[in-house]
Amino acid sequence: MSKKIYVVDPERCTGCRLCEIICSVKHVGVSNPAKSAIHIIKWDEEGFYLPMHCQHCEDAPCMAICPKKAISRDETLDRVVIDYDLCIGCKLCVSACPFGAMGYDPDRKKVFKCDLCDGDPQCVRFCDMKAVDYVEVSRHSLQRMRESSERYAEVMRKHGGG
Amino acid sequence: MALDRKIATIDLTTGRIDIEPIPIEWRKQFIGGRGLDAFLLYRNTPKGCDPLGPDNAAIVSAGLLVGTMASASARTHVMAKSPLTGLTGSANMGGFFGPEMRWAGFDHLVIKGKAEKPVYLYIHNGRIEIRDASNLWGLGVYETQARIRKELGDEETQVLCIGPAGENLVRFACVMTGRKNAAGRTGMGAVLGSKNLKAIACRGTMDLAIKHPVEALEYNKEIIQQVISTKVSQIMQRWGTGFIFGVTNTTGLVRTRNFQYNQLPNSEDIEAENLDKYSIGVDGCFGCQVHCRHRYIIQEGPYAGTYAQGPEYTSQGAFGTEVGCRSMNTILTANHLVNDYGMDTLETGSMIAWAMECYEKGLLKDADTDGLPLEWGKDDVVLEMVRRIAFRENIGDVLAEGPRGAANKIGPESWKYLIHVKGMSNLHSDERATPSLALNIAVSSRGADHLRGRPAIDLYNLPMKVLDKVYRNPDGYDGPLTNNYSEYEGKARMVMWQELNYMAVDCLGVCKYHTVFLSPNHPTFGEFSKLIQLNTGLEMSPKEIWDIANRCYTIERLFNLREGMTRADDWLPDRYFDEPTKLGLPVARGKCIDREKFKAMIDEYYRLHEWDENGVPTPELLERLGIADLTADKA
Numbered sequence: 034m035s036k037k038i039y040v041v042d043p044e045r046c047t048g049c050r051l052c053e054i055i056c057s058v059k060h061v062g063v064s065n066p067a068k069s070a071i072h073i074i075k076w077d078e079e080g081f082y083l084p085m086h087c088q089h090c091e092d093a094p095c096m097a098i099c100p101k102k103a104i105s106r107d108e109t110l111d112r113v114v115i116d117y118d119l120c121i122g123c124k125l126c127v128s129a130c131p132f133g134a135m136g137y138d139p140d141r142k143k144v145f146k147c148d149l150c151d152g153d154p155q156c157v158r159f160c161d162m163k164a165v166d167y168v169e170v171s172r173h174s175l176q177r178m179r180e181s182s183e184r185y186a187e188v189m190r191k192h193g194g195g
Numbered sequence: 196m197a198l199d200r201k202i203a204t205i206d207l208t209t210g211r212i213d214i215e216p217i218p219i220e221w222r223k224q225f226i227g228g229r230g231l232d233a234f235l236l237y238r239n240t241p242k243g244c245d246p247l248g249p250d251n252a253a254i255v256s257a258g259l260l261v262g263t264m265a266s267a268s269a270r271t272h273v274m275a276k277s278p279l280t281g282l283t284g285s286a287n288m289g290g291f292f293g294p295e296m297r298w299a300g301f302d303h304l305v306i307k308g309k310a311e312k313p314v315y316l317y318i319h320n321g322r323i324e325i326r327d328a329s330n331l332w333g334l335g336v337y338e339t340q341a342r343i344r345k346e347l348g349d350e351e352t353q354v355l356c357i358g359p360a361g362e363n364l365v366r367f368a369c370v371m372t373g374r375k376n377a378a379g380r381t382g383m384g385a386v387l388g389s390k391n392l393k394a395i396a397c398r399g400t401m402d403l404a405i406k407h408p409v410e411a412l413e414y415n416k417e418i419i420q421q422v423i424s425t426k427v428s429q430i431m432q433r434w435g436t437g438f439i440f441g442v443t444n445t446t447g448l449v450r451t452r453n454f455q456y457n458q459l460p461n462s463e464d465i466e467a468e469n470l471d472k473y474s475i476g477v478d479g480c481f482g483c484q485v486h487c488r489h490r491y492i493i494q495e496g497p498y499a500g501t502y503a504q505g506p507e508y509t510s511q512g513a514f515g516t517e518v519g520c521r522s523m524n525t526i527l528t529a530n531h532l533v534n535d536y537g538m539d540t541l542e543t544g545s546m547i548a549w550a551m552e553c554y555e556k557g558l559l560k561d562a563d564t565d566g567l568p569l570e571w572g573k574d575d576v577v578l579e580m581v582r583r584i585a586f587r588e589n590i591g592d593v594l595a596e597g598p599r600g601a602a603n604k605i606g607p608e609s610w611k612y613l614i615h616v617k618g619m620s621n622l623h624s625d626e627r628a629t630p631s632l633a634l635n636i637a638v639s640s641r642g643a644d645h646l647r648g649r650p651a652i653d654l655y656n657l658p659m660k661v662l663d664k665v666y667r668n669p670d671g672y673d674g675p676l677t678n679n680y681s682e683y684e685g686k687a688r689m690v691m692w693q694e695l696n697y698m699a700v701d702c703l704g705v706c707k708y709h710t711v712f713l714s715p716n717h718p719t720f721g722e723f724s725k726l727i728q729l730n731t732g733l734e735m736s737p738k739e740i741w742d743i744a745n746r747c748y749t750i751e752r753l754f755n756l757r758e759g760m761t762r763a764d765d766w767l768p769d770r771y772f773d774e775p776t777k778l779g780l781p782v783a784r785g786k787c788i789d790r791e792k793f794k795a796m797i798d799e800y801y802r803l804h805e806w807d808e809n810g811v812p813t814p815e816l817l818e819r820l821g822i823a824d825l826t827a828d829k830a
Contacts, residue, residue: 047486049479050291054262055412062408064262065298066351067400075350077373078341080475080490080502140402159416161423161484 035169036111039147039154041084046164048073048082052156059155060148061141068138070147071156071165084165086156087134087147089113095126095135095146112149120144197263197403197731198222200302202235203323205316207390208249208308212323217302222733224821226740227302228258229285229701230747232274236283237754237825239305246278246382247364247389249309255296255355255395256303258704262294262403262481263730264411266418267706269293269481271355271372277381278389279366279542279597280618280642282755286369286383288355289480290376292397293704295353299399306390315343315356315394320401328393332362335535336371343396356394357384358537360585364388366597367542367619371534375488375504376480379539381619381641382597406732414729418709418718419484425714428485432477435487436508437467443624444516447779448654450625451516452571453552454614454770457625458778459516467511469523478504485708493531495524496578503531506540512623513544518551519571529581536585545620546594546601547580552612558605564590617642617764627776628786629654631686634796638690638765640751646707647697650689652715653680661715666692669720669737674803681782683792687800695744699723702747746820749804749812753826762810765797 050066050073057068066072071086089112090096096104096113103119104126106112126144127135136145147154149167157167166173204213217227225231232254244250254274261268271293277284296302300321313328331339336358344352353372360368361384368384369377378384387393405411422428430438443449447457463469470489479486493501506526514520514529533540547569553559554569561568567576567590583591593604598615614621619642626633631653632645639647652665662676666689675685693711696719700710703723711719718726720737727733727740735743755764767788775787801808805816817823 044476047477047479049481049483049486051479051482051484054264054482055415058264058405058408058412061402063402063404064264064294065400065402067298068402078337078502080374080478080504155412159419159484161419162486 035171037167038111038170038173039086039089039149039157039165039167040173041165043081043083043164045162046073046082046084047162048075051159052084052165055155055159059150060145061138068136068145070134070136070145085132085134087113088132089147089149094129094131098125098129100125110149110152113146114148115144115146117143197259197405198733200297201300201321202303202305203301204305204307205323205325206308207306207310207314207325207392210325214321214323222259224743225747226259226699226702226743228256228261228270228704229272229274229287230698230743231303231702232256232272232285233283233747233750233754234825235303235305236274236276237750237757239307240276242757244276246276246281246284247385249307249390251276251386251389253306253383253386253390253392254303255306257293257296258702260726260730261704262297264405264408264415265703265705265726265730266415266422267480267483267485267709268704269483270701270704270706271296271378272701272704273370273378273383275383275386276758277641278364278385279382282617282642282758282760283640283751284381284383284386285641285751286378286380287701288370288372288376288378289483289706290353290373291481292353292355292372292376294481295397295399297399297403298401299397300401304395306392309389310391313391313393315392315396317347318395318397318399320399331393333359335359336537337374337535339394340373343394347396347398349398352396352398354394354396356537357387358535358585360536360538361385361388362393363585363587363595365538365584365587365595366600367539368537369539371537373504374502375530375534377534377539379541380644382539384537405730407729411729414725418722418726421722422709422717423484425716427713428708431485431487431708431713434467434470435477435489435506437470437506437511439508440511441466445780447776447783448625448628449512449516450614450621450623452519453517453548453612454625454774455552456778457627457776457783459519459521460778462515462521464521464523465511465515465526473523473527480706483706485706487708491527493524493528496528498528498531501531503527503534505534506530509622510540510544513540514577517544517548517623518577520574520577521572522574525574525577529578532578532581532585536581538581538585541622542597542620543581543584544623545614546584546598547577549598549609549612549614549620550580550590550594553605553609556608556612558609559590611769614768614770615643616767617760619643625776627771627788628779628783629680630683630788630793630796631680631689633767633771633788633793634686634800635690635693637767637793638797638800640748640755648690648694649712650686650693651713652711653686653689656680657715665711665715665719669741683789683796687796687803691800691803694748695741696720698744698748699740702744703727742820746822749816749820750822750825752806752810752812753822756811757826765810767793
């Protein structure tokens with residue numbers, strides 16, 4: 034089976050932030066964006082919204098910086114995961130992540146990040162617009178190619194290409 | 196958890212802030228949101244207080260389910276004695292303020308007194324600070340929010356605020372959050388302005404615990420599917436409420452040139468489909484998958500290039516049919532202006548349309564308007580009038596007083612052209628062919644308005660079994676119901692049912708597009724009961740929620756009666772009875788409301804509410820609802 038990746042399409046995002054509380058309710062049973070692994074970053078002056086979350090980097094800075102090797106890659110789901118048995122809560126990973134995707138929950142005294150809900154990301158399930166999606170990588174790239182070539186095709190149609 | 200949020204009483208005169216828990220008894224009696232606000236308003240304002248004086252209480256709240264696993268639980272409610280009607284002032288808005296207020300620890304703010312100089316409140320994780328707003332006074336709604344975020348150094352801060360209209364005490368100024376979310380009606384912005392309160396900023400990171408998270412999450416999914424599977428939601432997702440315009444205008448249900456016609460021909464440009472030219476995408480309030488508004492860029496004129504949000508169906512009337520304009524660009528520009536000035540779109544358009552009719556009839560002359568010709572269909576005149584009202588310049592200063600105040604200034608003859616109930620203008624719907632909708636605006640607790648009790652689904656001529664399922668529950672009503680919207684019979688029940696249904700969603704803080712408003716298949720009392728239980732643990736049966744809504748609606752009625760309203764205020768302008776409609780399809784042409792039948796409808800409506808023939812709640816009702824002592828204390 035081809036591996037899936039998590040992708041975002043800011044043009045589809047309506048900025049509703051449902052994904053944020055779905056994430057916190059799913060993982061810690063509370064509504065609280067501060068406990069969510071996904072955030073909609075907004076440019077309210079322009080009306081531009083971008084979902085931000087863990088990129089599950091191949092060469093992840095959080096993984097590299099962790100002194101206890103508590104962060105590792107899970108190749109079956111192609112994700113970066115935290116082993117809380119090893120984690121000492123030093124929070125170096127919070128500083129290391131270039132995307133701000135490693136959170137810290139001061140109430141539960143734990144770092145946290147996107148775990149892809151073990152292969153069924155709930156933010157994706159609830160996003161009716163599909164501004165966030167979890168798809169097979171080859172399909173995603175081809176879909177984007179098709180969308181971006183639409184203009185080319187349009188020109189060719191109009192001017193009788195071929 | 197969702198029941199541990201606090202209520203804060205803030206005295207702007209003394210700077211004193213009291214923070215208290217919300218008694219569980221109040222939850223059981225009023226749930227929260229608008230319902231509890233109505234109780235707080237009754238208790239916290241002295242009878243006869245000046246709406247723009249320090250004795251009025253401005254109450255801001257987030258409903259019981261705001262920020263939870265209840266879809267579209269985004270609403271913030273604002274309540275006070277209205278400077279427009281002198282009665283119940285109440286308006287709610289979407290956006291993100293309500294959830295943020297809950298994450299910051301609060302459900303209700305009761306704001307009294309008057310600050311010596313402009314201030315704003317900053318609410319952060321259980322704490323409330325009164326901060327100087329001198330540098331914000333005079334700024335528009337957009338800039339105010341940006342400046343506060345900058346000052347606090349936190350882009351995630353949610354802000355509600357007033358614009359110049361609120362500062363200038365325009366009697367229909369609104370409270371805004373974001374680009375377009377407006378607690379629009381009844382002049383709540385003027386009340387904040389009278390208190391020198393420019394804004395409230397919230398930022399919170401406190402857990403809002405969900406009682407049964409796994410089940411609540413799954414049920415949320417079910418509710419979302421229930422809502423977005425209906426055709427009307429799918430159309431809303433694409434076009435927003437503007438889609439309604441095509442069918443209502445074609446049928447002849449749209450008031451035009453104030454109230455002279457019921458249809459604006461050749462108005463294709465203001466159809467919702469034309470928004471595509473301006474839209475850069477749709478926009479959702481907190482947690483909502485209906486995302487019914489557009490993010491758009493104005494394309495032409497002096498505001499070309501401006502980014503704004505909306506518009507609603509109401510703006511197509513306010514700056515389109517009512518004033519005889521046919522330009523989407525004008526509607527989008529005026530919509531942007533009222534939002535940035537912080538002014539009710541419906542009331543603004545209605546006041547301008549009425550002034551145009553006064554001008555046509557010679558009651559207003561060029562000398563009164565500083566030479567501005569208030570002629571139908573003049574786009575630039577409409578935009579100029581919006582500005583003049585917000586800044587109270589010459590004729591704008593007159594119109595800023597609202598229907599009654601303005602008519603008193605222009606003269607007795609002008610009264611007969613006003614389309615208002617209880618001193619608040621109606622939206623652009625023309626109800627002469629639809630008795631149920633006419634009854635709704637006549638009796639609504641906040642004056643002419645569709646969002647208090649409109650049985651919009653009456654327009655669909657639905658099969659009786661569908662109406663039976665909706666309108667006979669949850670109290671087992673067995674009286675008449677009819678599915679023909681030209682009828683008078685059985686409509687009082689529909690209006691009364693919708694009033695309590697809308698009260699219930701307003702207590703919960705859920706959007707009306709997520710209940711029986713535009714679709715009979717959307718959630719209502721049964722779903723509310725389960726949502727409350729899963730999210731908060733409170734057990735309330737559908738019938739109990741119905742009773743609570745009844746209690747809260749009755750309190751609004753008691754407040755209105757205390758402030759001097761009588762049965763005569765539950766009535767329509769004479770034009771509804773005397774001037775038959777001229778245009779539209781046969782079902783809407785040549786129609787007007789029958790006085791006698793309408794009077795009988797109101798009698799029936801009172802009976803259903805258990806109010807006496809004067810519209811006063813009976814002692815037995817007050818006893819049963821447990822609010823007999825409310826009036827006794829304050830008599």
